[in-house]
Amino acid sequence: MKGSRNSLTSLRIFLVAARTLNFSMTGELMHLTQSAVSKHVAALEKHLGTPLFERTSNGLKLSHAGMRYRDHIQQAIRLIDEADILVSNPSSRIALNIAVSPSFAQSCLIPALKDFFSSHPEVKVNIRPRLPKEDRSTERFDAEIQLNTGHARGMSATYLCGREMALVVAPELIADSPPRLPEDLDHMVLLKRAQPGYGWEEWKSAMAPGWAGPSPSSPEYEGFSILLPAVLNGLGAAIFPLCLVKDHLQSGRLVRPFGESVSGRYGYYLLEPRPQSPNPYIAALCNWIREYSKSLNTAPEQR
Incomplete structure (x- = not known):
């Protein structure tokens, strides 16, 4: 391979080996023997003058050079494949x-x-x-x-x-008794997001540092994709990034009782x-x- 470009076959074998970190599995996926995979990788390493893999007690791992090589070769192979597809099938x-x-x-x-x-x-x-x-x-x-x-x-x-967040709620939930102060929220169901960011602590530190906040037993929802339907259906109030609920605020399906915008970390x-x-x-x-x-x-x- 000296003095010539590395063959596409060797590069594809290297990429599979870099993903599996197992030459036997690479051989099975590429329909080659383990020995053939080893020879292709060895030829690449000889051409580059540096090892691409390290052998440890736990098996193979990529060397630092191997990780850098993988990242660049992966992009190059993809561009070649895309060029082949575009030329051979213009409608793709x-x-x-x-x-x-x-x-x-x-x-x-x-x-x-x-x-x-x-x-x-x-x-x-x-x-x-x-x-x-x-x-x-x-x-x-x-x-x-x-x-x-x-x-x-x-x-x-x-x-x-x-980064900008606010308390939002379905309008029918507060139609009879709109909250004027954070303390008025004590009579409402306050929903929590069970992941980092957009927590009640961060919101109340800006809006009402002296307010106790939601009860420790308040319902938790795993992620905004589940929390949002809960709030839209009137199950309680919650803290949301404004960009996620912008359309719902404009349509009137949700409201901001305090009209605030609190800056957060996330x-x-x-x-x-x-x-x-x-x-x-x-x-x-x-x-x-x-x-x-x-x-x-x-x-x-x-x-």
């Missing part, structure tokens, strides 16, 4: 894979995607609902949109929306792997997301 669409917080996907991204497709009909976007702490060791996405504080290892983070961020992909379609989608997010940060009009 480029597929992008993004991991998105379920609540953001449901309330913000999906309702607006038609605008992106009108400008890029050649692109297909596969949306995978994922939470920030879910295991990504067997998955790799072109981009992610997650609740975050702006720090993600190995990724660049662009703030989109969500927000929705666009996360892009480093190094960034040279893929123009990924760049187009990420640029569209950044531009679209500006509309999510405008103050919602409440009926």
Whole structure:
């Protein structure tokens, strides 16, 4: 392999081995013997002059050079595959894979995607609902949109929306006795989100430091995608990022009794792997997301 470019076959074998960390399993997936896989990897390592894998008591792991090589080769192989598809089948669409917080996907991204497709009909976007702490060791996405504080290892983070939060409730729940002060909430069911961020403690430190807050036994809901239907159906009041409930406030399905906007630590961020992909379609989608997010940060009009 010296003096020539690494063969596509060897590079594809390396990528599978980097994912499985098992040469026997790689051979099964590539319909090769373990010995053949080892020879392809050894040829790559000889050409590069550095080991791509390290053997430990627990099995194989990628070396630092192997991780860097994987990230770059993965992007290069994908571009080659996309070029093959576009030339051999001009009517095909480029597929992008993004991991998105379920609540953001449901309330913000999906309702607006038609605008992106009108400008890029050649692109297909596969949306995978994922939470920030879910295991990504067997998955790799072109981009992610997650609740975050702006720090993600190995990724660049662009703030989109969500730092501004407020107490929201269905109007029929307070029609007879609208709360004027935080203390008036003691007579209401107050719902909690069972994940970090947008907690009652953060809200009341800005709005009512002396108020006791919700009872420890208040109902908890796992994520905004479940909490939002509960609030819309009058099961109680809760704290939400304004960008998630903007449409519901404008339609009158939800109201902000105090009309407040409290700044919090968390927000929705666009996360892009480093190094960034040279893929123009990924760049187009990420640029569209950044531009679209500006509309999510405008103050919602409440009926």
